[in-house]
Amino acid sequence: MYRALFERFGAECVAKIWRGELLTDEELAAFRMLLDAREASGRRLLGKFAGPDPCFDTVTGRCGVRPLFR
Numbered sequence: 581m582y583r584a585l586f587e588r589f590g591a592e593c594v595a596k597i598w599r600g601e602l603l604t605d606e607e608l609a610a611f612r613m614l615l616d617a618r619e620a621s622g623r624r625l626l627g628k629f630a631g632p633d634p635c636f637d638t639v640t641g642r643c644g645v646r647p648l649f650r
Contacts, residue, residue: 590614590625597645612645 593611596603603611618625 586614590618594625608645615645 590611593603593607593614596607615625
């Protein structure tokens with residue numbers, strides 16, 4: 581149940597970024613936490629489509645969003 585909520589939230593954030601919309605401060609903070617948690621668990625946002633680059637780059641699914649705690 582929670583996983584579906586997190587996945588939907590992540591997809592909504594990616595869609596907003598793709599459309600050129602800004603995330604609210606709250607959305608950005610939550611999205612950064614979600615990305616950090618995914619990377620810590622070994623499940624990067626783009627999954628098998630993520631490149632070998634460091635996680636802070638767009639190719640790996642960060643969508644240009646910097647890590648929260650680095």
